[in-house]
Amino acid sequence: MTKNKLKNIKPKHIGFTTIAVLGEGKTEHLYFQGLKEYERAQFTINKVSFLPKKPPDKGRKCTEILQEAKELITEYDFVFCLLDNDTIINCEKNLINYDKCLNELQSFCSNYGVDKDEKISVYTFPENLSNGFGDVKSKAIFILKNMPCLEFWYYLHFNYKTAVYNNCNKVKEDLISKKYLPNYDKSKKYFIRNKIYETLRSKLPTAISNAEKINNLRIKEPDIKCSFSDLYFLFRFLGLS
Numbered sequence: 001m002t003k004n005k006l007k008n009i010k011p012k013h014i015g016f017t018t019i020a021v022l023g024e025g026k027t028e029h030l031y032f033q034g035l036k037e038y039e040r041a042q043f044t045i046n047k048v049s050f051l052p053k054k055p056p057d058k059g060r061k062c063t064e065i066l067q068e069a070k071e072l073i074t075e076y077d078f079v080f081c082l083l084d085n086d087t088i089i090n091c092e093k094n095l096i097n098y099d100k101c102l103n104e105l106q107s108f109c110s111n112y113g114v115d116k117d118e119k120i121s122v123y124t125f126p127e128n129l130s131n132g133f134g135d136v137k138s139k140a141i142f143i144l145k146n147m148p149c150l151e152f153w154y155y156l157h158f159n160y161k162t163a164v165y166n167n168c169n170k171v172k173e174d175l176i177s178k179k180y181l182p183n184y185d186k187s188k189k190y191f192i193r194n195k196i197y198e199t200l201r202s203k204l205p206t207a208i209s210n211a212e213k214i215n216n217l218r219i220k221e222p223d224i225k226c227s228f229s230d231l232y233f234l235f236r237f238l239g240l241s
Contacts, residue, residue: 018047020076021234022068025059027150027186028082034197039240048238049076062088063101069141070105073120079141080234086148086167102143109141125230126218142237144230151175151184153229154196156210157203162217162226171227205241208232 023029032050051068052060062083069079088098102124109120119138125145146152149168155161158180165171175181181199184190200207211232218224235241 017078018076019049019238020069020072020079021048021050021082022065022072022079023050023052023082024062024065024084024087026188029054030188030191031150031197034191034195038198038201039238042238042240059084059087062094062098066098066101066105066143070108073109073139073141077139078237080237081141081143082150082231082234083143083145084147084149084168085145088145105141125233126215129215129219142233144234146229146231147227150231152227153207153211153231154181154200156229157200157207160210160213162214162224164225165227204235208235208241 021032023032029050029052036048036050051072062081065081065083069081073079088094106122109122113119121138121140122143123140124143148165149171151168151171152165155171155175158178172184175184181194181196207229211229214226214228215230215232218226218228
């Protein structure tokens with residue numbers, strides 16, 4: 001899929017769109033709270049909800065996110081599921097449970113439109129990128145993954161890298177050692193004091209470009225092992241760059 005086609009994807013009825021963004025844990029909650037506050041004027045156009053409203057005490061499982069998406073898609077036009085891929089592939093049981101839950105979600109969405117004049121599409125990356133989206137005209141759920149975690153999305157604001165990070169701690173170490181985000185910490189205190197989204201905002205176009213470049217590489221070389229972030233698509237969809 002070309003870069004221009006991706007840029008042209010727009011929500012249906014822009015003034016009446018409802019969007020839910022589902023994150024796993026505290027880090028996602030704090031980052032997107034910062035986004036919501038900083039881009040407040042942009043979000044007067046769309047009705048965007050970042051869920052959960054309060055940060056969870058502990059990270060939510062990917063299967064819980066997909067189950068919530070199935071419930072929310074009847075209420076919202078678009079639902080974005082943000083998942084850490086390291087927690088999916090770190091053991092066979094987790095991968096089996098994830099695949100089972102994803103299949104159930106896809107089956108639910110396929111059957112939803114049988115007796116209704118409404119369709120629900122489920123998009124995964126990079127598979128659907130190679131097929132192209134065109135204008136998204138129906139309700140849709142987007143499965144966006146970070147490998148290994150959200151911190152790699154932060155890393156892409158500063159540098160392009162295809163080598164695989166197997167765990168989040170290594171990404172965190174590089175963010176600190178390379179002085180991209182000195183003293184980075186997942187605590188609420190750190191995020192509030194350093195305003196991560198605002199701090200990184202000027203580098204957002206770089207992050208989007210780097211993430212998109214990696215996914216294009218994944219399309220050309222399906223067997224490649226690399227870290228990646230599908231999160232750029234959400235920013236394209238929201239009209240932020």
